[in-house]
Amino acid sequence: MSLDAAGVQYFNLDPSLYVRQDVWEEERRRIFFRSWQFMGPVSSVAAAGQYLAIDIAGLGVFAIRGKDGVLRGFKNVCRHRGARLLAAGEGSCGLVVCPYHRWSYADTGRLVQAPWYGRDPAIIPEDWPLEPVHLAEWRGLLFVAVDPATSLIEQLGALPAELADEPLETYVSTDQATVDFDANWKVYTDNFVEGYHIPGTHPTFYAAIEFEAFETTAHDGFVKMTAPPRDGLFYRGKWLWMWPNWTLSLFAGGMNVSRIDPVSVNQTAQHYHFCFADTSQAGAPVRRLSVEGTLAVVKEDYEVCVATHRNYLAGGYTPGPLSGRHEKGVQYFQQRVARSLAM
Numbered sequence: 001m002s003l004d005a006a007g008v009q010y011f012n013l014d015p016s017l018y019v020r021q022d023v024w025e026e027e028r029r030r031i032f033f034r035s036w037q038f039m040g041p042v043s044s045v046a047a048a049g050q051y052l053a054i055d056i057a058g059l060g061v062f063a064i065r066g067k068d069g070v071l072r073g074f075k076n077v078c079r080h081r082g083a084r085l086l087a088a089g090e091g092s093c094g095l096v097v098c099p100y101h102r103w104s105y106a107d108t109g110r111l112v113q114a115p116w117y118g119r120d121p122a123i124i125p126e127d128w129p130l131e132p133v134h135l136a137e138w139r140g141l142l143f144v145a146v147d148p149a150t151s152l153i154e155q156l157g158a159l160p161a162e163l164a165d166e167p168l169e170t171y172v173s174t175d176q177a178t179v180d181f182d183a184n185w186k187v188y189t190d191n192f193v194e195g196y197h198i199p200g201t202h203p204t205f206y207a208a209i210e211f212e213a214f215e216t217t218a219h220d221g222f223v224k225m226t227a228p229p230r231d232g233l234f235y236r237g238k239w240l241w242m243w244p245n246w247t248l249s250l251f252a253g254g255m256n257v258s259r260i261d262p263v264s265v266n267q268t269a270q271h272y273h274f275c276f277a278d279t280s281q282a283g284a285p286v287r288r289l290s291v292e293g294t295l296a297v298v299k300e301d302y303e304v305c306v307a308t309h310r311n312y313l314a315g316g317y318t319p320g321p322l323s324g325r326h327e328k329g330v331q332y333f334q335q336r337v338a339r340s341l342a343m
């Protein structure tokens with residue numbers, strides 16, 4: 001038996017929670033729309049007209065820098081018949097123009113024009129601005145929330161203290177990557193918040209750290225994993241996961257920050273920003289090593305997660321015990337999910 005310090009035995013979550021459409025709907029409503037979601041570096045929306053569009057569990061939102069210098073957030077949904085205004089990603093525009101019938105919106109969200117609509121004195125453009133969402137910044141990172149239950153700083157909990165000495169603002173985003181895979185977002189999160197799987201799943205990574213010294217601790221708002229790296233590993237030996245769905249892993253002179261997006265009950269997309277202090281041409285090979293090294297490690301995770309998810313879908317799995325030594329992060333994450341879903 002693996003008991004924690006208080007003598008409590010924890011078991012894995014009921015696998016039906018990973019494959020039920022109604023649970024995914026509740027998670028969207030109770031977790032993803034009520035929490036702060038990592039969008040990207042705020043530097044990507046520094047100039048007037050620059051925007052950053054992401055999906056949160058299927059709902060499109062974007063942040064856009066106004067000509068007045070103010071950064072505003074909106075749902076990526078046209079007020080006419082609901083078309084998607086901007087493709088996901090970064091870009092720049094004067095007006096936000098809907099591709100469907102060409103309604104156009106100012107960077108303040110105001111409806112500027114509804115061309116060819118016909119004269120209708122009852123329709124007043126001021127009544128049809130884009131629907132706003134909330135934005136907040138922390139240490140150069142931009143977050144968005146549809147209907148936040150708390151402030152961003154409350155959500156971050158003890159994280160600011162944990163990273164107080166890390167010069168996050170000096171790291172510039174140089175590379176982005178998105179990986180899609182067929183597993184529920186919780187299957188992947190369960191995987192991210194423990195190092196127990198490293199010997200079995202990541203033989204090369206295992207050889208590059210002192211696994212016996214791997215430590216996992218759960219804190220207010222985040223899970224921390226550390227291990228002393230051996231020579232030549234691109235990771236610095238500290239990996240963080242933050243409630244409900246973003247990660248920050250340290251490199252020498254950099255980091256990757258990612259968001260785990262629940263695309264559907266059976267699909268997840270992970271969006272990475274790789275950021276470095278040294279953005280010079282000479283530093284490119286070192287950066288490439290960190291980017292490619294990360295993507296190679298996580299590819300091994302996706303494979304095991306997809307196979308696990310298939311077993312959850314198929315039924316026949318009864319929740320097994322979680323290791324008090326290695327799976328404290330899993331306990332923390334699963335308890336927060338269970339609490340969020342409690343009716």
Ligand code: FES
Pocket residue numbers: 078079080081082083098099100101102103
């Ligand atoms: S849906 Fe956008 S203009 Fe018609």
Ligand SMILES: [Fe+2]
Pocket residue numbers: 191192197201202297298301
């Ligand atoms: Fe892994």
